[in-house]
Amino acid sequence: MALMTAAFIAIWAGLVRWFAIPPYLLPGPERVFHAFAERWWFLLDHARITAVETVIGFFCGVAGGVLFALLMTLSPILRRVLLPPILVTQALPVFAIAPILVLWLGFGLASKVVMAMLVIFFSVTSTFYDGLRRTETGLLDLAKLYRVSKLQELLRFRIPAALPALSSGVRIAAVFAPIGAVIGEWVGAKGGLAFIMLQSNARMQADVMFAALILLAVMVLLLRAVVEAATRRLVHWQPED
Numbered sequence: 001m002a003l004m005t006a007a008f009i010a011i012w013a014g015l016v017r018w019f020a021i022p023p024y025l026l027p028g029p030e031r032v033f034h035a036f037a038e039r040w041w042f043l044l045d046h047a048r049i050t051a052v053e054t055v056i057g058f059f060c061g062v063a064g065g066v067l068f069a070l071l072m073t074l075s076p077i078l079r080r081v082l083l084p085p086i087l088v089t090q091a092l093p094v095f096a097i098a099p100i101l102v103l104w105l106g107f108g109l110a111s112k113v114v115m116a117m118l119v120i121f122f123s124v125t126s127t128f129y130d131g132l133r134r135t136e137t138g139l140l141d142l143a144k145l146y147r148v149s150k151l152q153e154l155l156r157f158r159i160p161a162a163l164p165a166l167s168s169g170v171r172i173a174a175v176f177a178p179i180g181a182v183i184g185e186w187v188g189a190k191g192g193l194a195f196i197m198l199q200s201n202a203r204m205q206a207d208v209m210f211a212a213l214i215l216l217a218v219m220v221l222l223l224r225a226v227v228e229a230a231t232r233r234l235v236h237w238q239p240e241d
Contacts, residue, residue: 027207032214035207043196043208047215050192053109053181054223057116061177062170064117065124073132073154090122094180098187112184112192119180120173124166131165132158164238167231174227178220193219 009029015021016028023031036043068086072079089097098115105111135158143153185194193212200209 024204024206027210031207032210035205036211036214039208039211043193043211043215046191046193046196046212047219050178050181050185050194050216051219053112053184053192054116054178054219056109057113057180058120058173058177058223060113061117061120062124062173065121065169065173066128066166068121068125069129069132070154072129073158074150086122086125089118094119094183095187098183101184102188107188107190112181112189115184116177116180119176119183123172123176124169127169127172128162128166131162134165135161164235167235170231171224171227174224175220177223178216182216 013029016026027035068082072082094115097118098111101111101114105114132154139157139161140153143157148156181192182194185192186198189195193216196212197209200206200212
């Protein structure tokens with residue numbers, strides 16, 4: 001990872017110098033590092049805002065996705081009621097939903113959290129629900145043999161068998177949750193990394209904009225690493241390549 005990062009920075013610096021690209025189009029890495037060194041407290045303060053939005057939206061989206069998947073598994077009636085609105089939320093472009101959320105919930109935390117939830121909700125719901133539906137027939141036959149209730153069948157057989165599918169959905173959600181928060185900040189916000197990017201772009205401060213973008217990338221990688229470690233412990237019996 002360190003070698004790849006060093007190679008990327010070297011190629012970036014070489015391209016800027018070789019083609020003499022103006023700093024307002026593509027600043028060199030030294031300019032970006034200098035901008036971060038000068039404004040590190042300002043950048044980290046706004047990164048904290050985006051991180052809070054992302055983490056809250058991630059946990060709420062995962063919890064909501066798990067709940068909806070369980071409800072649809074337990075009741076065919078609820079499945080017919082819940083599935084159409086879930087599909088509709090995914091069919092609509094996120095940029096079309098974001099202005100409505102800002103209008104309803106304001107420029108603060110709530111609209112960004114809901115936006116992050118909507119972006120990741122479907123991946124968690126669909127993967128977990130698919131895992132619950134595709135429980136091995138042998139396990140279901142065993143549940144019938146012991147004459148367990150539908151709820152006990154869900155808790156003792158279907159959920160443990162569906163945990164690998166859920167872990168895949170949660171890992172996908174970890175990557176997309178920051179996107180929801182950033183889109184919400186682009187539409188309207190009082191702070192955050194996307195807010196800095198918009199302000200810097202308007203002022204032709206490309207170095208500050210790239211510094212905020214790098215912070216966002218680091219945030220995504222950290223969240224993904226934490227989620228991967230947690231899901232690996234959750235499904236510790238499943239081998240990984």
